[in-house]
Amino acid sequence: MKTTALLVLLVGVLIYSASAGYSRTKIYEDEIVVRCTNVSRVQYQAISTQPGMDIWSIKDDSIDVRISRESEMWLRQLGVYCTMVHDSVELLIQQFEQKLTVQQEWFEEYHTYEEIIQWYEELANQYSEIVKYEPSIGKSYEGRDQPAVHITASSTSDTLKMYFQCQIHAREWISGAVCGYIVNYLLENYGNNEDVTKLLDTVEFIFVPFVNPDGYAYTWTNDRLWRKNRRPGSPCAGVDLNRNYNDHWNEGGSSSNPCSETYHGAGPASEPETQNTENYFRSHTGIVGAIDWHSYSQLLLRPYGWTSTDSPDEAQLSALGDEMSDRIFAVHGKFYTSQKSIGLYPTSGTASDWFYSDNANENNGEYRAAGFTIELRDTGLYGFLLPPDQIIPNGEEMIPAVMYYANSLLENPLKK
Numbered sequence: 001m002k003t004t005a006l007l008v009l010l011v012g013v014l015i016y017s018a019s020a021g022y023s024r025t026k027i028y029e030d031e032i033v034v035r036c037t038n039v040s041r042v043q044y045q046a047i048s049t050q051p052g053m054d055i056w057s058i059k060d061d062s063i064d065v066r067i068s069r070e071s072e073m074w075l076r077q078l079g080v081y082c083t084m085v086h087d088s089v090e091l092l093i094q095q096f097e098q099k100l101t102v103q104q105e106w107f108e109e110y111h112t113y114e115e116i117i118q119w120y121e122e123l124a125n126q127y128s129e130i131v132k133y134e135p136s137i138g139k140s141y142e143g144r145d146q147p148a149v150h151i152t153a154s155s156t157s158d159t160l161k162m163y164f165q166c167q168i169h170a171r172e173w174i175s176g177a178v179c180g181y182i183v184n185y186l187l188e189n190y191g192n193n194e195d196v197t198k199l200l201d202t203v204e205f206i207f208v209p210f211v212n213p214d215g216y217a218y219t220w221t222n223d224r225l226w227r228k229n230r231r232p233g234s235p236c237a238g239v240d241l242n243r244n245y246n247d248h249w250n251e252g253g254s255s256s257n258p259c260s261e262t263y264h265g266a267g268p269a270s271e272p273e274t275q276n277t278e279n280y281f282r283s284h285t286g287i288v289g290a291i292d293w294h295s296y297s298q299l300l301l302r303p304y305g306w307t308s309t310d311s312p313d314e315a316q317l318s319a320l321g322d323e324m325s326d327r328i329f330a331v332h333g334k335f336y337t338s339q340k341s342i343g344l345y346p347t348s349g350t351a352s353d354w355f356y357s358d359n360a361n362e363n364n365g366e367y368r369a370a371g372f373t374i375e376l377r378d379t380g381l382y383g384f385l386l387p388p389d390q391i392i393p394n395g396e397e398m399i400p401a402v403m404y405y406a407n408s409l410l411e412n413p414l415k416k
């Protein structure tokens with residue numbers, strides 16, 4: 001019986017490999033996802049730093065955690081109450097993999113690192129009058145390029161800027177897909193849509209499509225649920241890049257254990273991917289908006305993650321998040337919660353807190369970037385295994401939010 005199951009798995013993996021440039025070696029047998037409610041801060045810190053506990057989502061007063069079946073007892077002993085969300089992670093992945101067929105339309109499918117690089121290059125050629133493509137702002141640990149895409153029709157040197165970075169967490173495929181959707185929307189609509197034309201005449205968008213190219217490539221070849229970068233380590237590899245930024249590093253909600261999913265690395269910005277994006281961000285002046293794109297949970301998160309104290313710009317940032325939420329809801333009726341990043345539990349060393357920090361804005365003229373983290377679809381039905389037929393609707397609902405975010409910050413940028 002066991003042999004048959006294994007054979008089915010192997011055949012399955014081979015089929016996906018043949019059809020979509022995808023394969024997988026990591027099998028998630030006996031893994032489940034549970035949703036735990038009323039988790040205290042102390043319990044959260046214990047769960048988030050414990051190897052083998054993989055927090056998938058934090059929403060309201062509940063967290064989704066991937067664990068092995070045996071670890072349920074560990075949670076119970078911690079005094080945490082959980083219910084089953086997915087009784088087989090392996091099945092959830094396999095159901096996702098069955099949807100990885102090659103489609104006609106770009107946004108009906110997910111794509112490999114190489115395919116996406118090629119797509120951006122072609123787009124940059126096609127729209128060369130408003131796109132500047134930088135093949136590499138630096139190399140990842142394994143030597144992959146991290147490209148950047150600039151989009152603007154403004155020719156003045158003091159153009160204000162929006163900085164968006166994507167795919168920092170490897171398994172959050174929808175984040176890179178939606179970034180591509182936004183890029184394509186802006187390019188296709190310049191000269192055709194009045195709002196887009198007006199915006200691109202005055203602002204410059206900067207996209208970094210791959211903060212974590214090694215991790216992303218690894219999710220296509222080995223482990224669909226890989227989160228961190230690919231720094232080697234024994235027994236555990238990888239640093240959580242979104243705990244590695246140089247802002248209140250190691251001040252809660254991250255781990256010093258390399259086997260934890262939230263391992264913050266050997267020091268602030270210890271990782272090449274973090275260094276490259278920090279240096280690149282700091283090389284620009286006039287960045288007024290900065291978004292780090294993630295999934296899942298449907299959240300619009302503003303500073304801070306490391307403290308529950310309000311930021312000096314809380315009133316403006318909360319109004320901005322709330323309005324984005326309304327505009328997203330108006331498209332397909334999906335509700336995104338607008339809240340401070342800390343919500344119930346702290347995180348530190350995150351990209352979006354860093355965007356808002358003194359360190360990031362040192363060379364940014366009189367401005368301070370309004371750092372946001374956006375957690376895209378869904379709320380847990382598929383989680384990271386979001387089917388490709390949700391790329392377009394998820395992209396569509398982000399457009400009015402991005403337009404509002406950019407226009408609002410152009411009109412009323414945060415100042416130091």
Ligand SMILES: [Zn+2]
Nearest residue numbers: 169172294295
């Ligand atoms: Zn993430």
